Amino acid sequence: MAMTRREAFKNLAKGSLPLLAAGCVSTALPEVAHAEEEKVAPKGALGLLYDATKCVGCKSCMVACSAANDLKPDTRADGIHQAPPALNYFTKNIIKLYRTADGSDHSYFKQQCMHCVDPGCMNACMFGGLRKDAETGVVWWLGSKCVGCRYCEIACPFHIPAFQWDGFNPKIVKCELCRDHIAKGAKQPGCTEVCPTNAVIYGKREDLLKEAKSRIAANPGKYFEERVYGEHDAGGTQVLYLSRVGFDKIGLPEVGENSIPSGLKYSHMLYKWLALPVALYAGMVAFAGKNFKQHSHHLVEDQKKTGLRPQL
Amino acid sequence: MTRWERSVPVYGVPVLTRGFWALLALIVVGLILTAIREVVGIGGAISGMSDPFAWGLWKTFNVMVLTGLGSGGFAVGIAAWVFNNKKLHSVMRVALLTSCLAYWTGLCMLGVDVGRPWNFYWVVMPWTWNLHSPLLEIAVCMSLYASVPLFLENLPPLFEYIIYEWPQWRGIAEFCEKCMAKVYPFIIGLAYILPIMHQSSLGALMILGGNRVNTLWQTPFLPLIYVWAAGFLGYNCVVLCVLLAKLAWKRDVDPEVLAELNKLTVWIVYSWTAFRFLDIIFRGKIAHLFTDPYALLFWTETALIFGSAYVLSTEKGKKLSTMFMAHAVCALGGMIYRFSPTTLAFHAKDGATYFPSAIELIVSLSFVAIAVLAYLVAVKKLAILPGSNADWLKMAKYEEQVKPGIQLTGYAPVEH
Numbered sequence: 001m002a003m004t005r006r007e008a009f010k011n012l013a014k015g016s017l018p019l020l021a022a023g024c025v026s027t028a029l030p031e032v033a034h035a036e037e038e039k040v041a042p043k044g045a046l047g048l049l050y051d052a053t054k055c056v057g058c059k060s061c062m063v064a065c066s067a068a069n070d071l072k073p074d075t076r077a078d079g080i081h082q083a084p085p086a087l088n089y090f091t092k093n094i095i096k097l098y099r100t101a102d103g104s105d106h107s108y109f110k111q112q113c114m115h116c117v118d119p120g121c122m123n124a125c126m127f128g129g130l131r132k133d134a135e136t137g138v139v140w141w142l143g144s145k146c147v148g149c150r151y152c153e154i155a156c157p158f159h160i161p162a163f164q165w166d167g168f169n170p171k172i173v174k175c176e177l178c179r180d181h182i183a184k185g186a187k188q189p190g191c192t193e194v195c196p197t198n199a200v201i202y203g204k205r206e207d208l209l210k211e212a213k214s215r216i217a218a219n220p221g222k223y224f225e226e227r228v229y230g231e232h233d234a235g236g237t238q239v240l241y242l243s244r245v246g247f248d249k250i251g252l253p254e255v256g257e258n259s260i261p262s263g264l265k266y267s268h269m270l271y272k273w274l275a276l277p278v279a280l281y282a283g284m285v286a287f288a289g290k291n292f293k294q295h296s297h298h299l300v301e302d303q304k305k306t307g308l309r310p311q312l
Numbered sequence: 313m314t315r316w317e318r319s320v321p322v323y324g325v326p327v328l329t330r331g332f333w334a335l336l337a338l339i340v341v342g343l344i345l346t347a348i349r350e351v352v353g354i355g356g357a358i359s360g361m362s363d364p365f366a367w368g369l370w371k372t373f374n375v376m377v378l379t380g381l382g383s384g385g386f387a388v389g390i391a392a393w394v395f396n397n398k399k400l401h402s403v404m405r406v407a408l409l410t411s412c413l414a415y416w417t418g419l420c421m422l423g424v425d426v427g428r429p430w431n432f433y434w435v436v437m438p439w440t441w442n443l444h445s446p447l448l449e450i451a452v453c454m455s456l457y458a459s460v461p462l463f464l465e466n467l468p469p470l471f472e473y474i475i476y477e478w479p480q481w482r483g484i485a486e487f488c489e490k491c492m493a494k495v496y497p498f499i500i501g502l503a504y505i506l507p508i509m510h511q512s513s514l515g516a517l518m519i520l521g522g523n524r525v526n527t528l529w530q531t532p533f534l535p536l537i538y539v540w541a542a543g544f545l546g547y548n549c550v551v552l553c554v555l556l557a558k559l560a561w562k563r564d565v566d567p568e569v570l571a572e573l574n575k576l577t578v579w580i581v582y583s584w585t586a587f588r589f590l591d592i593i594f595r596g597k598i599a600h601l602f603t604d605p606y607a608l609l610f611w612t613e614t615a616l617i618f619g620s621a622y623v624l625s626t627e628k629g630k631k632l633s634t635m636f637m638a639h640a641v642c643a644l645g646g647m648i649y650r651f652s653p654t655t656l657a658f659h660a661k662d663g664a665t666y667f668p669s670a671i672e673l674i675v676s677l678s679f680v681a682i683a684v685l686a687y688l689v690a691v692k693k694l695a696i697l698p699g700s701n702a703d704w705l706k707m708a709k710y711e712e713q714v715k716p717g718i719q720l721t722g723y724a725p726v727e728h
Contacts, residue, residue: 086662088363124520126448127434127441145434148427151447153366155520159661162363163427165355170427255522261444263519266532267512268444277505285501288393292497295401302317306701307722309475311318311405312468312493 039118039235039259045137045205046177047238048192049212050110052250053222054199057095057108061191061200065093065112068181068190071173087111089164089173093191098249107243109250110200112175112191113160114230115139115238120260121152121161129172130161133179137205137238140176148172157234157255205238212240235259314564316402319469320699322561322692323707335685342678345671346424354427359672364664365655369676370425372654375418376514378680379454380542380650381643382414385462386507387546391576393500399572402698405469407550409696412466413683415458421679446516453510461503467492469694476720512539518653526606526657533591534653540587541646544580544617547573548643553687555636557697564700565632574624574635581621581642585614606657613652616645 062082066073073082074090084091092112099106119139122130129146132139141161148170152161164170178189186193192202201208212228220226222244229247230237234255243250270276299310349358361368384407392400423429434440435455441448467488474485492499515538518525531537551573557563592598601607620642628634648656655666668676691697699707708720 086363120520120522123442123444124447125442126445126451127431129431143428145431145440146428147431147434148429149425149447150366150427151445151517151520153363154517154524155522157522157524159364163355163366164353165361166353168351168353170353253523260520260522263522263532264444264446264516267446267516267519267535271449277509280508281501281505284390284394284504285497287396288500289497291393291396292500294396295398296493308318308701308704309472311472311695312489312496 041117041205041236041238042133042135042137044135045117045238046203047115047137047205047208047240048112048177048189048200048202049208049240049242050200051212051215052107052109052199052241052243052245054197055095055108055110056197056199057097058196059095060194060196061110062091062093062095064190064194065175066090066190068178068186068193087160087162087174089162089171091162092173092175096251098245105245107245107250109243110191111158111160111251112239113139113177114158114234115175115177116234116259117236117238118234118259118261120155120157120234123261123264124151124155126151136177136179138177138179139174140179141172141174143171146172155260157253157260158251205240208240212242215242232257235262314566314700316566316569316698317701318699318704319402319405319695319697320703320707321695322557322563322697323710325561325692327689327692332685332688335681335688338674338678338681339685342675342681345675345678349424349671349675354425357671358669360667360669361672362664362666364661365658365666367654368425368666369668369672370421372651374421374676374679375425376517376654377647377650378414378683379418379514380511380538380545380646381549382411382418383507383511383542383546384408384550385411385465385546386504387543387580388550388573389500390504393497394504397572397576399569402566402569403550403554403573405696406553406698407546408462408465409469409687409690410549410553411546412458412462413686415454415462417679417683419455419458420682421676424675424679446513446520449513450510450517453506453513457503457506457510461499461506464492464499465503469690469696473694476718507542508539511542512536514538514650515653521653521658524659525653526604526659527595527597528592528600528604528606528610529653529657531591531595533587537584537588537591538650540580540584541649544577544584544621545643545646545650547577547580548639548646551577551639552636552643554698555632555639557691558632559636563697564703566698567630569698570635571630574629577639577642578621578625581617585618585621588614609648609652609656613645613649616641616648620645 059082063073065071066082069092071090071092074084074088075082077083077085084094087094094111096109096111097106098109115138117137119130119132122132122139126147126149127145129142130139130152131142148163150163152172153159153163161172161174163172178186181190182188188202192200201211209228209231216223216226216228224243224246229241229243229252230239233252235258241247241250241252248254303310352358355361359368388400388404388407391397392404423432426432435451441452471485471489475482512535515535518530519532519534521530523530551570554563554565554570558565592601601610620638623629623634623638629638660666705721711718711720
């Protein structure tokens with residue numbers, strides 16, 4: 001049974017309707033319109049500047065962090081000292097030591113959320129359980145929207161978000177730049193408040209970037225690659241690093257200048273306005289409709305021959 | 313030579329076999345362990361997962377691998393309905409049933425795997441969706457697919473069961489059947505576009521993994537390669553099911569349909585392999601094929617998948633035992649491929665490794681057992697597996713003896 005052109009268009013139109021409606025809904029949402037824009041840090045973006053050359057490894061920032069965030073100190077290693085092996089759901093901030101095998105060179109380093117300009121975790125999160133403050137750019141976790149899928153842990157190039165592996169009501173734990181602590185009246189995050197050498201300082205991202213660059217200019221040859229890690233890395237981060245030893249030695253991977261979400265730009269093009277899926281759907285319905293008619297016809301013919309009930 | 317003309321239930325064999333009870337025991341143990349997991353959490357004693365390796369078997373195997381194996385419903389369906397490959401209609405019911413079971417057990421497993429499943433209700437509120445998230449796309453499309461088009465596609469065998477076995481409901485079942493026939497093209501259109509979307513998004517998931525996924529696997533085309541792999545895995549699964557039916561219940565096979573399935577499998581595999589190599593060449597990573605420590609895994613995948621497809625394309629592949637082995641090996645290779653970006657070729661933080669715990673493994677297998685058990689019951693109760701009209705008449709004769717009063721032949725034509 002051939003299909004006339006008229007029928008073909010009719011089928012096409014019928015087939016498009018349900019998904020066309022879905023397409024309209026999604027175009028109305030603002031996110032789609034801004035999908036392709038390059039992300040920049042918000043005007044009031046807050047952050048940290050950590051200078052590994054100034055850090056003496058006293059770990060007071062870890063204690064202060066636990067206190068500021070009401071976290072139980074992770075003393076599981078020996079029952080006495082707060083000595084977690086890595087960031088985990090007790091620990092939003094950690095000081096680690098890099099040392100060469102022969103002990104000839106070493107550097108302390110601090111790890112906490114980098115507060116990316118275009119965060120991978122936020123892009124990964126299904127319902128916006130991880131969100132970025134529009135003013136300060138702080139990336140924070142909203143439990144009521146989190147399904148606990150742990151995709152943020154896959155998508156974070158810095159391995160920051162930690163999942164609570166115990167209990168029936170697990171949480172995602174990561175540095176939120178003490179946004180609750182500051183909302184309660186503190187001037188700055190726990191870690192910067194107590195740092196005895198000002199190895200980590202708090203402020204606006206642009207001021208911190210200026211400060212970091214002036215330190216590089218004032219100390220030629222001191223800093224690795226004469227650059228600030230986080231200015232452009234992974235599309236830019238609000239936490240900035242200076243170091244004497246290589247960044248890869250102190251837990252800062254070579255991630256390139258593109259943000260993690262930008263890897264999906266081709267996929268997003270395919271979904272733009274849902275146009276392609278809708279067109280595919282309409283095409284498949286048109287062909288399937290034609291073939292289905294033919295098939296039903298055969299089924300009836302077969303039944304006349306065999307006397308057996310046709311099967312769809 | 314047998315022709316597959318219609319689906320015929322497996323008859324004359326008991327449903328409650330020893331295998332049935334063994335599977336049921338595994339399921340019960342798995343569900344008890346699942347209950348324990350819900351109380352004590354996911355980590356520690358329950359699973360081998362950790363912060364560096366946040367995804368374990370439950371997601372990477374039960375969802376990402378097994379829904380690939382359960383892709384027959386759309387992979388065979390597109391060939392049958394969209395490209396009008398008439399021979400394939402005979403195996404559609406097998407394809408749809410395996411898809412339905414793989415997807416539903418996968419979705420349930422996902423519910424066990426996530427830490428805060430009660431928050432999943434946001435999925436019905438589109439204004440809370442993060443449209444940039446590949447996982448959102450999967451969550452929406454997969455649950456929509458499994459609960460609407462795939463579910464509806466699997467209803468006709470149930471309607472028939474009602475028509476034959478419960479005559480008092482026959483009128484309603486026939487009415488439902490008619491309604492279904494009216495909207496069927498719209499349903500199957502949805503049943504093809506949704507899996508294409510979410511099977512490719514399963515690949516897109518790992519794009520956000522960045523350079524933690526080995527460069528031989530990490531590519532902007534990961535979604536395409538992933539959905540393409542689902543294509544041949546679906547075919548593998550369907551062929552394995554009908555060949556196992558021959559082995560277990562001496563069901564006759566239709567060599568022409570098998571040849572058609574093999575041909576399509578071979579072409580999907582060939583194009584898939586070619587595309588994979590082209591992708592690596594154009595990304596300028598060709599040296600990695602020989603120097604990367606993970607290249608061995610890549611070549612293993614390729615050898616298993618491409619080698620078995622090559623065997624299928626030769627004269628030897630027509631022998632049923634060889635065909636069975638080839639599809640099994642091809643499926644194994646495809647499953648390894650789907651497993652690689654998340655686990656085998658995933659460079660976790662500080663070289664962390666992952667090995668599933670015993671509990672994790674048992675729970676994972678028990679969810680597979682649910683699908684297998686449901687499959688075994690379904691093919692014995694419903695007309696799923698393909699057979700000939702003669703088979704149907706034999707079955708009817710047998711059933712009419714066992715259940716006096718049942719009428720399985722001689723129906724008046726039903727107009728569609």
